[in-house]
Structures are given as structure tokens and as C-alpha cells.
Amino acid sequence: MTAYVSTTPGLFPLPDWAKDELSELKGHQKHDLISGDEGEEIADAYERGRAEVVGHQLEVGLDRVSEGQLRWDDMLAHPLAVHENVDTRGIVRYYDNNNFYRDPVVTGDLTFSGDVGAELEAAAELADDASLQAVLPGPYSLAELASDEHYNDDADFLAAIADFLAGELEAFPDHETLFLLEPSLVTDAPSEGFDERASEAIDTVAAATDADVVTHTYWGALEEKVYAHLLDADIDAVGFDFVTEQEDSIYNLQEYGATDDIALGLVDGQNTLVEEPEAIRDRAEWVFDKLPVTDFDTVYLTTNTETFYLPYAKYEAKLEALAAAAELSEVKAT
Amino acid sequence: MSPETNENRDQFRPEGHDNDHFILTTVVGSYPKPKWLNRAKELYEDPDHKFDAEDYEEATDDAARLITEEHERAGLDVVVDGEMRRNEMVEFFAHRIQGYEFNGPVKVWGHNYFDKPSVVSDVEYTDSWLVDEYEFTASATDRPVKVPITGPYTLANWSFNEAYEDDDELTLALAGLVNEEIEKLVDAGARYIQIDEPALATTPDDHAIVGEALEQIVADIPEEVRIGLHVCYGDYSRIYPEILEYPVDEFDLELANGDYDQLEVFKDPEFTADLALGVTDVHVAEVESVAQIERNIKKGLEIVPPEQLVVSPDCGVKLLPREVAYGKMANMVEAARNVEAKLDAGEIDVDRSVTPPADD
Numbered sequence: 001m002t003a004y005v006s007t008t009p010g011l012f013p014l015p016d017w018a019k020d021e022l023s024e025l026k027g028h029q030k031h032d033l034i035s036g037d038e039g040e041e042i043a044d045a046y047e048r049g050r051a052e053v054v055g056h057q058l059e060v061g062l063d064r065v066s067e068g069q070l071r072w073d074d075m076l077a078h079p080l081a082v083h084e085n086v087d088t089r090g091i092v093r094y095y096d097n098n099n100f101y102r103d104p105v106v107t108g109d110l111t112f113s114g115d116v117g118a119e120l121e122a123a124a125e126l127a128d129d130a131s132l133q134a135v136l137p138g139p140y141s142l143a144e145l146a147s148d149e150h151y152n153d154d155a156d157f158l159a160a161i162a163d164f165l166a167g168e169l170e171a172f173p174d175h176e177t178l179f180l181l182e183p184s185l186v187t188d189a190p191s192e193g194f195d196e197r198a199s200e201a202i203d204t205v206a207a208a209t210d211a212d213v214v215t216h217t218y219w220g221a222l223e224e225k226v227y228a229h230l231l232d233a234d235i236d237a238v239g240f241d242f243v244t245e246q247e248d249s250i251y252n253l254q255e256y257g258a259t260d261d262i263a264l265g266l267v268d269g270q271n272t273l274v275e276e277p278e279a280i281r282d283r284a285e286w287v288f289d290k291l292p293v294t295d296f297d298t299v300y301l302t303t304n305t306e307t308f309y310l311p312y313a314k315y316e317a318k319l320e321a322l323a324a325a326a327e328l329s330e331v332k333a334t
Numbered sequence: 335m336s337p338e339t340n341e342n343r344d345q346f347r348p349e350g351h352d353n354d355h356f357i358l359t360t361v362v363g364s365y366p367k368p369k370w371l372n373r374a375k376e377l378y379e380d381p382d383h384k385f386d387a388e389d390y391e392e393a394t395d396d397a398a399r400l401i402t403e404e405h406e407r408a409g410l411d412v413v414v415d416g417e418m419r420r421n422e423m424v425e426f427f428a429h430r431i432q433g434y435e436f437n438g439p440v441k442v443w444g445h446n447y448f449d450k451p452s453v454v455s456d457v458e459y460t461d462s463w464l465v466d467e468y469e470f471t472a473s474a475t476d477r478p479v480k481v482p483i484t485g486p487y488t489l490a491n492w493s494f495n496e497a498y499e500d501d502d503e504l505t506l507a508l509a510g511l512v513n514e515e516i517e518k519l520v521d522a523g524a525r526y527i528q529i530d531e532p533a534l535a536t537t538p539d540d541h542a543i544v545g546e547a548l549e550q551i552v553a554d555i556p557e558e559v560r561i562g563l564h565v566c567y568g569d570y571s572r573i574y575p576e577i578l579e580y581p582v583d584e585f586d587l588e589l590a591n592g593d594y595d596q597l598e599v600f601k602d603p604e605f606t607a608d609l610a611l612g613v614t615d616v617h618v619a620e621v622e623s624v625a626q627i628e629r630n631i632k633k634g635l636e637i638v639p640p641e642q643l644v645v646s647p648d649c650g651v652k653l654l655p656r657e658v659a660y661g662k663m664a665n666m667v668e669a670a671r672n673v674e675a676k677l678d679a680g681e682i683d684v685d686r687s688v689t690p691p692a693d694d
Binding site: 032 | 447
């Protein structure tokens with residue numbers, strides 16, 4: 001029997017009160033962004049924000065609870081941006097969005113940090129018995145978002161980032177799933193030969209946890225070779241962005257098959273129009289109708305992208321719709 | 335050497351201009367609001383305070399007069415009211431267009447947010463957006479007034495689209511509305527309109543839809559009305575030379591911020607429109623010297639002859655301290671007049687023949 005699991009790729013918007021409070025406490029300029037050693041008042045505001053987003057996920061019955069990554073001012077570049085051997089320099093565009101982050105320039109060894117693990121510890125305490133989901137940038141995307149002045153070789157840099165993420169992951173508290181976000185595999189596809197390295201790097205990270213690992217891709221479909229290599233990695237599911245690209249995603253699944261589990265990005269993380277749970281369920285069925293084999297063990301229903309692009313109330317409504325859609329699908333499947 | 339003329343641009347040449355050459359000086363639009371105006375807004379938004387809508391309107395009128403006069407004092411040939419009545423370049427218009435709704439702030443970067451609106455039904459034009467603002471400013475000065483207006487591509491791109499099939503369709507629907515507003519502005523006497531498209535050149539191939547939208551915007555607008563297009567902080571190699579096909583008189587480009595590192599893009603093929611060159615950096619809170627700005631103006635002469643040149647700051651100056659904003663404008667005007675005098679005296683070489691690369 002297929003289990004339908006409602007979840008998200010994390011990186012939530014701050015509640016509106018936290019936007020105001022943290023603007024006041026931190027300021028608006030580049031040097032005001034998160035440092036990793038923030039003071040008590042700022043830490044306290046984030047703690048209350050975390051409690052709110054964890055509480056909301058529990059309340060609407062989302063099957064996986066994320067920490068929310070509210071501190072990630074630099075979005076997916078966060079784990080490097082707060083690292084002691086990384087300089088944060090100019091403000092650069094975040095993919096093709098009207099969003100910006102600090103260019104993290106790696107200037108020394110990527111030693112253990114513990115920053116993300118500490119966040120997840122705090123979330124674990126709030127989540128009680130609910131299933132916890134960890135979120136990390138995939139090694140390829142993190143390498144693409146950063147600049148390197150230390151390793152001086154693309155392959156070495158990617159391997160170092162993978163080792164760094166694996167080290168962080170080993171220190172995480174128990175978690176049910178890990179979402180590894182790899183949009184760059186789509187937007188800046190690895191060149192011939194490098195696609196294999198990208199999958200090896202994902203393998204390195206995935207091996208560092210006992211949890212189910214979902215490598216989630218978005219802003220289009222993977223090139224077929226990249227997808228084929230990704231299937232070689234020891235992961236439990238690939239995530240597909242069915243909001244942006246249906247045909248090519250279906251093509252990959254038809255031609256190359258799939259992992260035992262699958263993540264379907266069916267809810268638009270970048271548009272305020274809130275999907276009906278029935279429509280989300282129907283879209284999942286539409287995908288399965290196109291595939292020769294559909295006996296997935298677990299189907300994750302998620303937004304296609306992070307949700308920090310949305311106004312807070314719309315983000316909440318999207319999570320509620322996902323939770324209801326997973327329940328509807330579950331009923332139908334049994 | 336007597337300069338060539340450019341009828342569309344030279345309609346804004348002041349009478350009795352000292353030099354034979356003329357380089358039009360203007361601003362992009364926004365200017366720092368006086369602190370008391372921000373304070374007045376807080377009082378107006380405080381439900382417990384007696385300061386009401388009429389009081390706030392009086393305050394914005396005063397501010398608009400003050401900043402228009404400040405632009406005159408700096409010596410600008412074409413002035414703006416510093417957008418004293420506007421809050422943000424998308425929000426302001428979205429509040430005036432039927433079909434938009436607001437759902438709360440979203441992140442741009444760090445703790446910088448904006449109320450990104452959602453288009454939830456067909457966009458419709460109801461009351462005019464800018465005619466009152468234009469008429470007020472025009473009555474407050476004897477100088478020509480420019481009207482900046484956010485373009486349809488940026489209005490679409492910086493909104494959530496819930497109602498239209500895709501963003502191109504929304505862009506074209508909004509272009510119809512912008513056209514209607516510009517017709518009203520022209521009826522009211524406006525002769526210089528600047529369409530702001532900061533979203534242009536941020537995604538590949540977006541020049542095509544912007545071109546289509548501009549054709550719709552300028553349809554039925556009389557030839558003598560000067561239409562400019564302001565673009566900033568994008569990758570210009572994505573849009574040049576395609577933009578030369580746009581039906582506009584002038585391109586207003588941010589280039590000082592990158593120290594003119596994208597200047598080469600515009601050298602080949604030849605820049606056939608007028609160039610409104612950014613000659614002061616709005617991200618540096620220090621006033622550039624007159625000599626420095628003269629050097630920047632000369633960069634423009636590598637692209638176009640003097641009769642096709644206009645100068646302005648890179649972008650709106652609203653985030654600068656007010657005295658710095660003023661200093662940049664005053665120095666810019668002085669530098670432009672110096673360059674004009676040197677052109678009159680034949681002291682500046684305006685030969686733009688391209689030196690072929692060594693390996694050619």
C-alpha cells in the first residue's frame with residue numbers, strides 16, 4: 001500500500017511580527033544579516049518564530065515537521081554563510097528570482113559547524129512525537145551558489161562541500177526524512193562527466209543519515225543524463241517540480257524509471273493562489289496515470305519550491321491544503 | 335564647431351542656455367523624503383491621532399513643492415517632484431489598478447520586504463494614477479516636468495499572477511492600462527514620460543515581451559512626446575542590440591555603479607537612440623567630484639554624439655541622505671555644463687570610431 005506523506009522543502013517565510021521585530025533588532029543592510037553568533041534577543045525572536053511554524057505544522061496535521069529555516073537569510077547558501085572559514089561578500093541574485101543573498105566565498109577548510117544541527121535540536125523538542133524532517137542544500141547546489149578561494153578545483157570543492165554537509169548531518173538529532181534541495185541540478189546542469197560527481201556527492205551526504213533521503217529538484221525538469229546519474233545515488237526518492245514542468249518530468253520517469261519513493265511538487269510555492277486539496281490529489285493521480293508502474297512505497301506531496309516567497313497567511317494555507325490532500329489520497333488508496 | 339540638433343530632446347533646452355552644446359540634465363525620479371513627511375505619515379496612520387487625510391495631503395503637497403524647487407536649485411533642466419506621493423514602485427500602482435489585492439509583505443533580501451501584490455482578476459483601469467501628481471508639479475515650476483511610470487513588465491513580474499494564463503499575457507493586459515494613463519498625461523500637457531522597467535534584463539529573452547508591450551504603450555502617443563525607458567542592475571548583454579527596435583526615444587541606463595564595465599556592450603552595433611547615462615552611483619553615500627562626473631559623462635560620448643546624450647543619476651536616489659542626493663545633482667549639473675563648454679571649445683574628442691581588436 002502506498003503511503004501519502006504531506007511535507008515541504010522548508011525555508012518558510014517569517015511570521016509578520018517576526019519580520020518587524022527582527023528588522024528592528026538586526027537592521028536592513030548587508031552586514032546586518034545572520035552571523036551564526038547572534039545575541040540573546042535575536043535568538044529569542046527566532047525561537048518564538050520556530051515555535052509558531054512548528055506549532056502550525058502540527059495543528060494542520062502535516063506528516064513531516066520542518067524546523068522552518070527562518071534564520072536562513074541567505075536561503076540555501078546559509079550553511080556556508082555562517083561558517084567561520086567563509087567570507088560573505090557582495091549581494092547576488094538568487095537564481096532567476098527578485099531575491100538576493102550574500103556571495104559566500106570559501107577561504108579555508110570547511111570544518112564542522114553545528115549551526116543547522118542546533119536548529120534541528122530545538123525543533124525536535126517542539127515537535128514531540130511528530131516525524132521530524134531535516135532540510136539541507138544539496139552539495140551540487142551549495143557549491144554552485146558559493147565561490148571558492150581555497151580548494152581551487154571544482155571537483156575538490158564539490159567533494160569538500162559534500163564532506164562538510166555529511167559531517168553536519170551526522171550531528172543532527174533523529175529525523176524521519178532528509179530533504180536535500182538541488183535546484184541547481186536543473187538551472188545550472190552539471191556538464192558531461194561532472195553529473196556523475198554530483199551524484200557521488202549526494203551519495204556522500206545521503207550515507208551520513210539513516211533517514212529516508214529525498215533529493216528534491218525544481219524550476220524545471222532535470223536533463224535526462226543528469227536524472228539517470230541521480231538514480232545511481234543511494235537515495236530513497238527524487239522530487240519533481242510538476243508546477244513548472246510536466247512533460248519533461250514525465251518523460252524522465254517513463255524513460256528511466258524511478259526510485260521506490262517519489263516526491264511530487266504539486267503546490268506552487270511562488271504563487272498566492274491556494275490549491276484545493278482535491279485538485280492536488282487529482283494532479284497526483286494525473287502523474288500516476290502517465291506512468292507504467294505506480295506502486296511507490298511512499299509518495300511525498302509538497303510545494304515545488306521553498307515557501308519564503310509567499311505572504312505568511314498564504315504559506316499557512318498552502319500547508320493546510322497539502323495536509324488535507326495527503327489525507328484524501330490516503331483514503332482513496334485504501 | 336556648432337553642435338547638431340535633436341528636435342525631440344531639444345524641446346527641453348532652456349531659453350538662453352549659455353553653451354552652444356546642450357546635454358540635458360535630469361533625474362530618474364525618486365528623492366529622499368523630508369523627515370517631517372515620514373513623521374506626518376505616521377501621524378496620519380495612527381488612528382488615535384487627529385492628523386487626518388486632508389492634513390496629510392497638505393503635507394505631501396508641501397513636500398512635492400519643496401523637492402521640485404530643490405531640483406530647480408540644483409540646476410536640473412527637467413525636474414520631478416521626487417515621487418513624494420509614492421511609497422514603492424509596484425505597490426503604488428497596484429493600489430490604483432482594479433484586479434490587484436494585497437496579502438502581506440514578502441522577502442526581497444535580508445530583512446527587506448515589500449507588499450508584493452496578487453493579481454486575482456482581470457486588471458482594469460478606473461481613475462487616473464498620475465495626472466494629479468503631474469498637474470501639481472507642473473504648476474509648481476516653470477521647468478519641464480518628467481513623469482516616471484512603472485512599466486507593465488515590472489508590474490507583472492513583481493506581482494503574483496493568479497488570474498492570467500502566464501506573465502506575458504498579464505504584461506500585455508497591463509500595457510493597455512499604461513497606454514491609457516499616458517494618453518491622459520499627454521492630454522494634461524506632459525511631454526516627457528519615462529517608463530521604468532527594472533525587471534528587464536533579469537531573465538533570458540525578456541526583451542521580446544517588453545518590446546511587444548512598448549508597441550502597445552506608445553500606440554497613438556504623438557511623436558513629439560519624449561518616451562524614455564529606464565533599466566537598471568541587469569545583464570545588458572541579454573537585451574542589446576534587441577532594444578534598439580523599441581519604439582522609444584531614450585534609454586536611461588544605470589552604468590556608474592559597475593564603473594562602466596558594461597559600456598562595451600553598447601558600442602557594437604551603433605547606439606541609434608538617445609542615451610540617458612547614469613553618471614553618479616546611487617549606492618555610494620558620497621558625492622562624486624565634478625571632475626569625476628565629467629569623466630563619467632565622457633563615457634557617454636564613447637557611445638553617442640553630444641546631441642543624443644542626456645545625463646542623470648544611475649537610478650532613483652531615495653535611499654541616500656538628502657544632502658548627498660542634492661550634492662550629486664548639483665555636481666552633475668555643473669559637470670554637464672563644463673563638458674558642454676569644452677565641447678564648444680573643441681577640447682573634447684568626440685570621435686567614436688571603434689578600434690578593432692588586435693587579433694582581428
